[in-house]
Amino acid sequence: MIIKKREKTLHLKKLEALERRMPSAHKNRSMVEETLARQMAGFKGELAINYPLSFLPQMTYYIFHHLRLFDGTRPFQLDTLLLTPYYLLILEVKIISGSITINHDFPQIIRSSEDKEEAFADPFIQIERQKLQMKQWFINNRRKTMPMEAIIVMANERTVVRHDNANSRSLEEKIIPCGGIPKCIRNMEASYKKAHYSEKELESLSNLLLRGHQELDSDILKQFQVNQLELIxxxxxxxxxxxxxxxxxxxxxxxxxxxxxxxxxxxxxxxxxxxxxxxxxxxxxxxxxxxxxxxxxxxxxxxxxxxxxxxxxxxxxxxx
Ligand SMILES: [Zn+2]
Structure with missing residues (x-):
């Protein structure tokens, strides 16, 4: 059951409006165009996981897209959160095309394409941080704890993922192509059989999560150094x-x-x-x-x- 739909974020809508009304000769226009293209690709990439998620049993899963919560100190954003009476699962969606290599001893992933290599921040560190922040959110809101899992989903099914270390099986299972979501969830269902929340408690938790969502409302003109009078x-x-x-x-x-x-x-x-x-x-x-x-x-x-x-x-x- 989808509780929070995947929609364009306020920030993405602001970028679109800015691009619409920025004169073509503005010195920062290319910066706005590049940011918009990147965020739009991210949004479209995330849509790719809607299809595998549609195979989940309708009633047991509460699905939240783009939830931005506050852990008491700082905000944290979850691409997709699945809530069940048995466990909670965070999906961190990555849109990286080409071939990537992961070395689990070094906090970086490397994308290789033709003769170029590019580094990205380690998503494993990111999902561990998200889990910690989610746990803190449960404590702050005085909710019972439950098992929490997080996985990295590659939105582009054609992305090749290689692991550098031989003994990293448990980590390898934490990064999957988006078509692998149903299988991954079946495995989790087999591991977590104890219900920690009743239906009623889960509904109350779901409402609390929705109320806790804080949309990022930044000053887009300040971000791109644009004066109101410069816009059309x-x-x-x-x-x-x-x-x-x-x-x-x-x-x-x-x-x-x-x-x-x-x-x-x-x-x-x-x-x-x-x-x-x-x-x-x-x-x-x-x-x-x-x-x-x-x-x-x-x-x-x-x-x-x-x-x-x-x-x-x-x-x-x-x-x-
Ligand atoms: Zn016209």
Whole structure:
């Protein structure tokens, strides 16, 4: 049963909005494009494990994607967490193509491709840290402990994994291709037969995990050293992608491709909320959407969000 779906993170949505509204000549644009491409590849790679997970029995497994919890000192992110009455399993998804070599005596993995070698941080250290942080989270939240396992899943089935050490069998089993998930889970089911949680306790734990999720809400403009005034305002045409839409005769009209729409300002307001502020005044919305009439702007804001604070002229709309 999927408790928390795999969705684009707030940070990824912010990157998309930034890329959309950054002028092509901006000095930091390539940096934004590269980060976005990397994060998007990661997101798509993680989708690859949804299929093998669909083979699990529906009721016994509580599945959480992209859970970001706090251990009391620092946040920790779990790509996928499986919760059962018997044990808990963390899946750390890696998207590394080509051929990788793991030396278990040295905290690094090496990817070789053609004549190049590249080093990545040791994922075994990462999953051990995640387990410790998860245990700490259980202690902080006064929950009974239960067996905790963590494995590394290679999202790309064509990745070749080699182990340098001969006596590393137990570690070798902790890194698997995503198609190997059902088999790995069958093995765990065979090892953990004692229920530590009742159905009711598990449901309460599941709710607590959901409530404990803290989405990373960083200042993306600060991260990429972009000033608000450098970004493109206005409503983007969903046909030709120019920021050219003009509100005329009760609809958005593009003077270039003559496309028309009623709701193209939704995307603009979402961009505003991701890049600048989750609340907006009528005045700021007029400026950003290139509108002149406060009444039209009010209607559009009300259509997008019926949550607001303040009265009449001081009213601000909550965009997310
Ligand atoms: Zn157009």
């Amino acid at each position: 305002s206005g409503v983007q045409c969903s046909a030709c992608w120019r920021f050219s839409m003009v509100w005329k005769r009760r609809r958005w009209q593009c003077p270039y491709c003559h496309s028309r729409s009623l709701n193209d300002h939704f995307q603009a307001l979402e961009d505003y909320s991701l890049l600048f502020s989750p609340i907006i005044s009528n005045r700021d919305a007029r400026k950003f959407l290139h509108l002149s009439s406060p009444d039209n702007t009010k209607r559009m804001l009300r259509k997008y969000s019926n949550r607001y604070t303040g009265k009449t002229s001081g009213r601000k709309y909550l965009l997310r």
